[in-house]
Amino acid sequence: MAERTPSIYSIAAHRGFADALVAGLVPRYREEGFGLARLTLLLPTRRTVRIVTEAFIRASGADGGLLLPRMAVVGDLDLDETLGPLLDPLGQGADLPPAADPAARLLELADMLRSDPETRAATAPGLLRQARALAQAMDRLAVEDVELDSLLDPDVIGLVGELAEHWQRGTAQFARILVRWRARCEERGEIDAPVRRNRLLGHVAERWRREPPPHPVVAAGVTSAAPAVARLLRVVSELPQGAVILPDLDLALPDAVWDALGAAGNTDSPGAPVFAHGDVATHPQYHLKLLLARMGIGRDEVQAWHRSGPAAAPPERSRAISNLFLPPEASTVWAELPAEARRLSGVRLMETAHPEEEAQAVAVLVRQALGEPDKRVAVITPDRDLAQRLVAHLERWGIAADDTAGRPLSQAPAGRVLLQLAEVAATSAAPVPLLALLAHPLVRRGEDRAAWLERVRHLDLVLRGPRPGPGLEAVRGAVAAKEKDYPGLTAWWDEAAALLAPLVDHFAPPSLALGLDTLAETAEALCGPAIWGEADGRALAAFIEQWREAAQGSALPVEPADLHPLLSDALSEIAVRPPYGGHPRLAIYGLLEARMSRADLVICAGMSEGKWPASPAPDPLLAPPVLRALGIPGADFRIGLAAHDLAAALGAPEVVLSHAMRDAGGPVIPSRFLLRIRAMLGRELEPETEAVRIARALDKVEAAQPYLQPAPRPSAEQRRVSIASTALDRLRGDPYQFYASAIMGLRTLDPLDAAPTAAWRGTMVHAVLQRWHDEGSERGRLLPLAEQTLDELSAHPFMRGLWRPRLLAALQWVEDYNAELALHGRRPVLWEKTGAVEIKGVKLHGRADRIDRLADGTLAVVDYKTGKPPSGKMVEEGYALQLGLIALIAERGGFEGLGGKVHGFEYWSLQKKSDVFGYCEEPVPDGKRKKTGLPRETFVSETLRFLSEAIDKWILGDAPFTARPNPDLPGYTDYDQLMRLEEWQGRGTRPA
Numbered sequence: 001m002a003e004r005t006p007s008i009y010s011i012a013a014h015r016g017f018a019d020a021l022v023a024g025l026v027p028r029y030r031e032e033g034f035g036l037a038r039l040t041l042l043l044p045t046r047r048t049v050r051i052v053t054e055a056f057i058r059a060s061g062a063d064g065g066l067l068l069p070r071m072a073v074v075g076d077l078d079l080d081e082t083l084g085p086l087l088d089p090l091g092q093g094a095d096l097p098p099a100a101d102p103a104a105r106l107l108e109l110a111d112m113l114r115s116d117p118e119t120r121a122a123t124a125p126g127l128l129r130q131a132r133a134l135a136q137a138m139d140r141l142a143v144e145d146v147e148l149d150s151l152l153d154p155d156v157i158g159l160v161g162e163l164a165e166h167w168q169r170g171t172a173q174f175a176r177i178l179v180r181w182r183a184r185c186e187e188r189g190e191i192d193a194p195v196r197r198n199r200l201l202g203h204v205a206e207r208w209r210r211e212p213p214p215h216p217v218v219a220a221g222v223t224s225a226a227p228a229v230a231r232l233l234r235v236v237s238e239l240p241q242g243a244v245i246l247p248d249l250d251l252a253l254p255d256a257v258w259d260a261l262g263a264a265g266n267t268d269s270p271g272a273p274v275f276a277h278g279d280v281a282t283h284p285q286y287h288l289k290l291l292l293a294r295m296g297i298g299r300d301e302v303q304a305w306h307r308s309g310p311a312a313a314p315p316e317r318s319r320a321i322s323n324l325f326l327p328p329e330a331s332t333v334w335a336e337l338p339a340e341a342r343r344l345s346g347v348r349l350m351e352t353a354h355p356e357e358e359a360q361a362v363a364v365l366v367r368q369a370l371g372e373p374d375k376r377v378a379v380i381t382p383d384r385d386l387a388q389r390l391v392a393h394l395e396r397w398g399i400a401a402d403d404t405a406g407r408p409l410s411q412a413p414a415g416r417v418l419l420q421l422a423e424v425a426a427t428s429a430a431p432v433p434l435l436a437l438l439a440h441p442l443v444r445r446g447e448d449r450a451a452w453l454e455r456v457r458h459l460d461l462v463l464r465g466p467r468p469g470p471g472l473e474a475v476r477g478a479v480a481a482k483e484k485d486y487p488g489l490t491a492w493w494d495e496a497a498a499l500l501a502p503l504v505d506h507f508a509p510p511s512l513a514l515g516l517d518t519l520a521e522t523a524e525a526l527c528g529p530a531i532w533g534e535a536d537g538r539a540l541a542a543f544i545e546q547w548r549e550a551a552q553g554s555a556l557p558v559e560p561a562d563l564h565p566l567l568s569d570a571l572s573e574i575a576v577r578p579p580y581g582g583h584p585r586l587a588i589y590g591l592l593e594a595r596m597s598r599a600d601l602v603i604c605a606g607m608s609e610g611k612w613p614a615s616p617a618p619d620p621l622l623a624p625p626v627l628r629a630l631g632i633p634g635a636d637f638r639i640g641l642a643a644h645d646l647a648a649a650l651g652a653p654e655v656v657l658s659h660a661m662r663d664a665g666g667p668v669i670p671s672r673f674l675l676r677i678r679a680m681l682g683r684e685l686e687p688e689t690e691a692v693r694i695a696r697a698l699d700k701v702e703a704a705q706p707y708l709q710p711a712p713r714p715s716a717e718q719r720r721v722s723i724a725s726t727a728l729d730r731l732r733g734d735p736y737q738f739y740a741s742a743i744m745g746l747r748t749l750d751p752l753d754a755a756p757t758a759a760w761r762g763t764m765v766h767a768v769l770q771r772w773h774d775e776g777s778e779r780g781r782l783l784p785l786a787e788q789t790l791d792e793l794s795a796h797p798f799m800r801g802l803w804r805p806r807l808l809a810a811l812q813w814v815e816d817y818n819a820e821l822a823l824h825g826r827r828p829v830l831w832e833k834t835g836a837v838e839i840k841g842v843k844l845h846g847r848a849d850r851i852d853r854l855a856d857g858t859l860a861v862v863d864y865k866t867g868k869p870p871s872g873k874m875v876e877e878g879y880a881l882q883l884g885l886i887a888l889i890a891e892r893g894g895f896e897g898l899g900g901k902v903h904g905f906e907y908w909s910l911q912k913k914s915d916v917f918g919y920c921e922e923p924v925p926d927g928k929r930k931k932t933g934l935p936r937e938t939f940v941s942e943t944l945r946f947l948s949e950a951i952d953k954w955i956l957g958d959a960p961f962t963a964r965p966n967p968d969l970p971g972y973t974d975y976d977q978l979m980r981l982e983e984w985q986g987r988g989t990r991p992a
Contacts, residue, residue, distance in 0.1 A: 004238050004240070005238075005301075006234070006237035006238055006244070006295075006297055006301055007237050007238075007239075007242060007243040007244065008237045008243070008244045008245075008246070008295075008297060008301060008302050008303070009243060009244070009245045009246070009302065009303050009304065009305040010245070010246045010247075010248070010249035010251055010302050010303070010304060010305060011245060011246070011247055011248070011304075011305045012248065012251075012304070012318045012651070013248045013317070013318050013321055013647050013648055013650060013651030014317040014318045014321075014651045015305075015651065016598040016651060016652070017221060017247045017248070017595075017596045017598070017648065018051050018052055018054070018055035018596045018597065018598050019055050019058065019059070019598045020305060021052065021055065021220050021221070021245060021305070021596075022052070022055040022056050022058075022059045023059065024245075024305050025039070025041075025069075025218065026059060026060075026066070029069075029216050029218070029241075030066075034067060035066045035067030035068070036056075036066065036067055036068060036069040037067040037068070037069065037070070038069075038215040038216065039069035039070070039215065039216050039217075039218065040069065040070045040072060040213070040215065040216070040217045040218070041069040041070065041071045041072070041218050041219075041220060042072055042073075042074050042217065042218065042219040042220070042222060042236065043071055043072070043073055043074070043220060043221060043222070044073070044074055044221050044222045044223065044224065044595075045073060045592070046073050047404075047592065047593050047595075048221055048595065048596050049071050049073065051593075051595075051596050051597050051598075052071065052220070052221075052596065053068065053071075055598065056068055069218075074201070074219070074222055074224070074229060074232070096191075096196055096199050096200060096203070097189050097190055097191045097196070098189075098190055098191075098196075099190065099191060099192065099193040099196045100185060100188075100190040100191065100192055100193065101546070101549075101550055102135075102193065103546050103547045103549075103550035103551075103570075104549075104550035104553070104554070105135060105181075105192070106128055106131050106132065106135060106550075107128075107131075107512070107550055107551060107554040107556050108181070108184065108554065109131035109134050109135060109177060109181065110124065110127035110128045110130070110131040110556050111127075111554060111555050111556045112177050112180050112181065113127050113130055113131060113134070113177065114127055114556065116173055116176065116177065118169050118170075118172070118173040119173075123559070123562055123565075124512075124556055124557065124558045124559070124562040124566055125562055125565035125566045125569060127556065128566060128569065128570075129569060132569075133619075133620050133621055134174065134177055134621065136619075137174060137619060137621050137622055138178060138181070138192065139192065139193075139194045140619075140632050141630065141632065142192055142194035142195045142198065143194050143198070143226045143228075144226065144227065144630070144631055144632050144633075145198065145226075145227045145228065146630050146631065146632065148175075148178060148179065148182065150630055151171075151174075151175055151178070151630065152175065155629065156626060156629050156630065159625055159626060159629055160172075160623075160626060163623050163625070163626075167623040167626075170620070170621045170622070171621065171622060171623070171626060173621070174621045174622065197228070198226075198227075198228035201228040201229060201231070201232045202228055202231065202232075204232060205231050205232040205234075205235040208235050208236070208239060209235050212239050212240055212241075212242075213239070213241075215241065216239075216241035216242065216243075217236055217239055217241065217242045218236070218242065218243045218244075218245065219232075219233050219236045219237075219242075219243075219244045219245070220244075220245040221245070221246075221247050221595065221596045222244075222246075223246065223247065223287060223288060223291060223644075224291070225287050225288075225290040225291040225294055227294055229291075230291055230294035230295045231294075231295075233291070233295055234295040234296060234297070237295070237297070245305055246288060246291075246302070247595070247596060247648060248284070248288075248644065248647055248648050248651070249285070249288050249299070249302055250285050250318075250321075250322045251299070251302060251304060252318070252319060252322060253285065253322050254330075256330070257326060257327065257330045258285070258289070258299060260280065260327050260329065260330060261279065261280045261283050261285060261286050261289055261327065262278050262279025262280055262281075262286070262289075263279065263293075264279060264286060264289040264290040264293050280327045281633070281634065281636045281637045281639070281640050282636050282639040282640045282643065283325060283327060283640055283643065284325050284640055284641075284643035284644035284646075284647045285325075285644075286637075286640045287637065287640055287641060287644065288644075316340050316341075316343060317344065317345075317346075317650065317651060318651070319340075319341055320341065320342050320343055320344050321647050321650050321651070323337060323341055323342055323680065324342075324344075324647075324650075324676060324677060324680055325643055325647065325676070331676075331680075334679070334680050339684075342680055342681060342684075343684070344650070344655075344677070344681060344684075344685070346653055346654050346655060347650065347655045347656075347657065347677075347685070347686070348655070348656050348657070348685075348686045348687065348688040349656075349657050349658075349674070349677070349678075349685050349686070349687055349688065350362075350365075350656050350657065350658040350659075350687070350688035350689075350691060350692060351658075351659060351660075351661060351687070351692075352658065352659075352660045352661070352692055352695075353660065353661055353662065354660050354661070354662050354663070355383075355385070355386055355389065355606075355660045355663055355664075356389060357660065357692070357695055357696065358386065358605060358606070358658055358659070358660040359386055359389035359390045359392075359393055359605075360393050360695035360698065360699075361658070361691045361692045361694075361695040362379060362390055362393075362603055362605050362656075362658060362691075363390055363393035363394050363396070363695075364691040364694045364695050364698075365377075365601070365603055365656060365688075365691045366379065366390075366394060366399070366401075366586060366603070367394070367397050367399065368691075369600070369601045370399065370583065370585060370586060374585075375585065375600045375601065376585045376586075376587075376598070376599040376600050376601070377585060377586050377587070377599055377600070377601045377602075377603070378586075378587045378588075378589060378594065378597055378598075378599035378601070378602050378603070378652075379586075379587070379588045379589065379602075379603045379605055380589045380590075380591065380594040380602060380603070380604050380605070380645075380649055381588070381589075381590070381604070381605040381606040381612075382590060382591050382606060382611050382612050382614065383605070383606035383611050384403070384405065384407060384590070386605055386606045387403045387405065387588050387590075388403065388407075390588065390605075391403060391588070394586075399583055399586065400582045400583055401582050401583060401586055401588055402578040402582035402587070402588065403578070403588045404577060404578070404587055404588060404589055404590070404593045405575070405577070405588070405589060405590030405592070405593050406575035406576050406577035406578070407575065407576060408571065408572045408573070408574065408575060408576075409536060409539055409540060409543065409571040409572070409574040409575070409576050410567075410568055410571035410572045410574075412536035412539075412540075412576045413440070413441060413442055413534070413536060414442065414531055414532070414534065414536040414537040414539070414540040415536060415539075415540055415571045415574075415576075416440065417437070417440055417442055417443070417523050417526070417527060417531060418519055418520075418523060418540060418544075418567060418571070419564060419567055419568055419571065420433055420436055420437040420440060421437060421503060421519050421522055421523055422519060422563040422564040422567055423437075423564045424437055424500065424503060424504065425503045425504060425507050425519075425560050425563065425564075426560055426561040426563065426564050427470075428470035428471050428504060429470070429471060429472055429474075429475055429500065429504050430467060430470075430753060431463040431467055431468075431752045431753045432752050432753050434463075434475070435456065435459065435460055435463070435752065437526075438452075438456045438459070438496065439453065439456050440527075442526075442527040442530050442531055443526045443527055444526070444527075445527065445528070445530045446528075455489060455492045455493075455496075458486040458489050459479065459489065459493065460752070461482075461486075461749070462478050462479055462481075462482045462486070462489070463475070463478060463752060464749050464750040464751070464752060464754075465750040465754055465760055466753075466754055466755065466760055467753045467754075471504060471505055472497040472500060472501060472504050472505055473505075475493065475497070476490070476493055476494070476497065479493045499522065499525045499526055500522065502518055502521070502522060503518060503519070503522045507560050508560065509558070509560070511551060511554070511558070512547070512551035512554060512556065512558045512563075512566075513548050513549075513551035513552050513554075515558060515560070515563055516544055516547060516548045516551065517548065519544075519563070520544050535576055535577075535578065535579060536576045539574055539576050540571075543570070543571065543574060547570070587599070591612070591642065591645045594645060594648075594649065595645065595648065596648075598652075599652055600652065600653050600654060601652065601653075601654045601655075601656070602649050602652035602654070602655050602656075603655075603656045603658060604646065604649050604655065604656070604657050604658065605658045605659075606658070606659070606660075607657055607658060607659040607670065607671040607673065607674050608659050608660065608663070608668040608669065608670060608671055609668065609669040609670065609671055609672060610668075610669075611671070612642060612646070612671050612673070613638065613639045613642035613643070613671070613672070613673075614638065614642065616634075616635030616636060616638065616639065617635060618635050619635075642673075643673060646673050656688055656691075657674060657677070658688075659671065659674060706983070706984065706987065707980050707983040707984050708984060709962065709963055709964075709984045709985075710736055710962070710963040710979050710980070711736075711960035711961065711962040711963065712736070712739055712960065712961050713958065713960045713961075714739070714743055714961075716958070718743055719743070719954065719955050719956070720842070720955065721742045721743055721955070722742075722836075722842065722843035722844070722845055723742075723842060723843070723844050723845075723947070723950075723951070723955070724742075724844075724845055724846060725844070725845070725846025725847070725882050725885040725886055725889070726846070726882055727741070727742060728881050728882075728885060728946070728947060728950060729879050729880055729881060729882065729971070730971070730972065731950050731954060732878055732879060732946065732950055733879045733966055733969045733971050734963065734964055734965070734966070734969070734971055734972075735954060735959075735960070735961035735962055735963075735965070736961050736962060736963035736964070736975065736979050737963075737971075737972060737974065737975050738954075738961065739961035740975045740978055740979075741974075741975075743961075746975070746978070748974045748975075761803070761807075761866045762864070762865075762866050764789065764790075764807075765807070765811075765864055765866055765910065766832060766849065766864065767789055768782070768785055768786045768789045768811065769782075769814070769831070769832075769849075769850075769864065770831060770832040771785050771789065772785050773828055773831045773832075773850075777818060777828060779815055779818075779819055780815075782811050782812075782814065782815045783808055783811060783812065783815075786807060786808060786811055787808075790804065806910075806912070806917055807910070809917035809918070810910035810911075810917040810918040811910070811918075812917075812918075813910075813916065813917060813918025813919070814908065814910075814918060817908075817918070817920065821852070824855060825854070825855030826852050826853070826854050826855060826860070827852060827853055828850055828851070828852050828853075829851060829852065829853045829859075829898065830848055830850070830851040830895055830898050831848070831849065831850045831851070832847065832848070832849065832850075833847065833848055833895055833896075834846070834847045834848075835848065835886075835889045835890070835894035835895035835896070835898075836889065836894050837888070837889050837892045837893070837894040839888075839944070839947060839948065839951065840948060840951050840952070840956065841956075842951050842955050842956070844885065844888070844889065844894075844947065845889075845894075846882070846885055846886050846889055848861065848886050848889075848890070848895065849862055849863050849864045850862040850864070851886075851890060851895070851898065852904070853900075854903065854904060856903075857900060858900060858901050858902065858903035858904070859887075859890060859898075859900045859901065859902045859903065859904065860902070860903065860904025860905070860906060861883050861886050861887050861890065861902055861904065861905055861906070862906050862907075862908055863882060863883055863886075863906070863907050863908070864907075864908050864910070865907050865908065865909040865910070865911070866909075866910050866911070867909070867911060868909065868911055869907035869909050869921050869923065870907075870923065871923070872923045872924075875923040875924065878942075878946040879969060879971075880923070881943050881946055881947070883905040883906075883907075883923070883924070883939075884905070884939050884940055884942070884943030885943060885947065887902035887905065887939070887940050887943070888940055888943055888944055888947070890902055891940060902940060904922075905922060905923060905924040905939060906920055906921070906922055907920070907921045907922075907923065908920055909921060924939045963979040963981070964979070964981065964985065967985060
């Protein structure tokens with residue numbers, strides 16, 4: 001092909017790239033009867049194909065239709081585009097090896113790392129994370145045409161020798177693994193995907209150079225400065241019917257400023273670094289300058305693109321954008337710029353307090369704009385959480401919005417099923433992941449889902465409290481124990497457990513492939529075809545097939561516990577994008593998806609430092625000086641790309657720049673780009689306050705009246721309830737808690753997988769001691785019974801490991817102390833029995849932990865405590881009367897077969913005291929009154945007095961059940977939320 005003048009163009013930011021591109025392509029390349037069908041359009045990514053197609057549809061709407069051009073994707077690693085045989089249809093005649101499968105490569109690299117002496121990771125997930133970093137570094141070298149010899153160059157090796165030791169080790173390990181991987185690829189006849197793409201692009205460029213295609217070829221929007229891409233674009237620009245169209249190349253930027261950006265690879269010195277220290281890689285024009293340099297084209301050879309069609313924004317907008325991003329030294333001219341050179345009319349700044357308010361305000365702007373006919377709106381944000389909030393807020397007005405950036409497969413319903421299955425396997429069916437899986441929306445989707453969810457709710461109630469032992473059988477034991485409360489639950493659980501059994505009880509896959517098989521089969525057994533039905537399900541099916549095939553030849557050992565983190569990392573890298581179906585004039589984009597898009601109103605949201613631009617992520621293996629020496633863009637290069645994205649967005653007719661002043665973690669710094677805009681425009685930057693005002697007003701309500709201290713007054717009939725021996729303390733200390741518990745019948749639920757509470761430990765201790773007494777209180781039997789009871793209760797091994805030693809030490813004290821008491825003629829006569837008597841017509845009932853007969857024939861009441869017993873002062877003031885009430889029941893014959901005078905009142909605590917577990921404490925002193933406590937002789941009568949007063953006041957009387965009348969009194973907090981304690985306590989509010 002004879003050399004000709006390159007045809008290379010630029011579309012200014014204020015014109016809107018996609019629409020301006022189509023407006024120029026149609027009159028230039030349209031043929032009668034063929035439309036644009038003979039045109040080949042090279043685009044950077046598959047995402048831009050959708051944007052350009054929409055632009056063609058808008059342009060052809062009035063004409064009734066148009067044959068579209070053939071669109072081929074070049075692929076761009078910097079845009080996170082999937083690499084592979086993207087240009088295969090155009091690369092006819094190319095004899096290229098196949099590309100290595102990405103999943104197989106990751107597994108292979110992880111296995112190589114496992115045998116490398118520098119590897120610190122020990123588990124499969126850690127090895128795969130390190131393998132991903134290796135693969136990314138290898139791809140970066142391949143995209144920039146950097147060969148292995150360059151890494152082994154003496155100059156590079158000398159540079160590495162001057163770095164810190166960890167950089168030296170990392171670089172050496174990278175080189176070792178790279179050599180091993182290249183040798184493995186050679187054995188298999190494969191090459192890496194970026195290498196294949198480079199060769200494919202090179203083949204196409206060479207073929208077109210020799211034999212220009214008979215039909216036009218246009219490359220549009222391609223900004224990747226990779227050498228292979230640059231060579232292809234050079235060839236396209238020289239084709240007889242070829243052209244290269246760049247987005248937002250600033251043709252009006254002064255030459256001095258253009259030169260100040262740095263050499264960008266355009267240097268006469270052989271071997272000079274592509275990226276020098278003085279280069280301004282963060283400038284939005286830098287990557288375009290690098291592309292032109294690698295194409296061998298000067299900026300003066302670039303022309304403005306066809307000017308037909310309406311401009312997206314006034315032409316002065318482009319001049320203002322150019323001035324906005326001037327390098328630091330050149331930006332000193334801002335003070336001297338005339339108003340028209342720095343005017344951003346139509347651009348507004350919106351500041352909100354926090355992300356939730358920002359999402360609401362953006363939703364208001366979108367709602368207002370969509371109210372205008374034919375007005376298109378685009379919201380651009382790198383913050384996917386903010387995008388999801390926005391989608392939710394727009395539902396208020398029935399606006400369906402699609403986040404075209406998608407969401408990770410790990411957060412999609414189908415991906416969550418797989419991850420929850422992996423977590424159930426890793427935790428041996430722990431309650432939280434088990435219930436999350438069984439209640440998943442895809443599980444048992446259909447007519448019987450309501451009945452299924454009802455059973456899941458029953459299982460939730462059964463599993464409240466400490467975690468049962470590992471495995472499905474332990475869960476079955478907990479379910480069977482509650483069969484009386486939930487009839488049929490055991491049979492239902494047996495059916496559900498049969499589906500999970502391959503994953504829990506018999507799950508020890510010898511390979512990752514078999515593990516994936518088991519997970520997929522279990523997912524389908526639980527969910528049926530619904531697991532694969534939607535877009536996320538199809539993506540999950542493709543993922544499983546790819547990884548299962550890749551894992552067939554992998555020697556990487558994977559334990560069941562490794563599957564969840566391994567799959568979580570892998571699924572997070574797969575984006576599931578929604579199909580068409582949202583509002584036709586609204587789009588929510590990520591930064592990558594927004595490139596080349598067009599809208600009448602563009603809202604740039606989430607503009608905080610660390611989000612836009614993103615915080616630079618340094619390469620963990622190759623130090624920045626090594627990257628510069630190899631000619632690979634550093635972390636700051638992506639800041640320039642983010643600046644270019646903003647420059648393109650600022651070209652819309654109407655732009656709102658939005659940021660919140662804080663996030664969930666605290667105050668945030670606005671984006672450096674916003675700070676530049678403020679610095680250049682000062683007071684001329686128009687604020688957007690109306691949308692913020694409306695957003696705040698939408699959820700603003702009049703302040704509620706202060707909530708008064710609760711003091712309910714139930715009817716006389718409702719008050720006539722029995723009193724438990726443990727409830728009088730509550731009634732006198734906090735009447736509202738007695739009201740909620742005894743009258744309303746409300747009970748608190750333990751959390752799932754909770755740490756053993758004092759109540760649970762107390763129940764356990766009572767069960768052990770009851771069995772011991774039932775067998776005759778034989779010395780030497782208590783500890784074996786404790787071990788047996790722990791096993792029967794399916795107590796989790798972790799809980800047993802923490803509590804078991806303390807429990808056994810305390811029970812040993814109980815056994816020894818009981819033997820000591822027996823020597824003095826004292827023996828237990830009643831344990832774990834319930835008795836009742838009537839006082840003033842009100843039933844008093846209680847369960848005695850233990851009652852002993854003393855040598856003199858009197859009785860002693862014992863109360864077991866796993867914690868600290870009540871103080872003598874609380875007993876004296878009438879707030880710890882359980883011992884006295886049990887004694888009252890015993891003296892009045894409330895316990896069948898037992899009678900006599902009670903003369904002993906004891907707490908047996910299993911807590912540690914004086915370096916010993918277990919001790920006895922008597923809250924009622926013997927003889928005369930001491931500092932605290934009541935005399936033994938009057939304790940029962942005083943207890944009766946306290947009880948009678950409480951009955952007269954609250955049960956038979958009409959006193960209100962006031963919440964927390966004694967705020968300093970220690971007690972239970974079960975009903976603090978119900979009484980809305982925080983809303984009134986300490987605020988001086990009187991009872992309602």
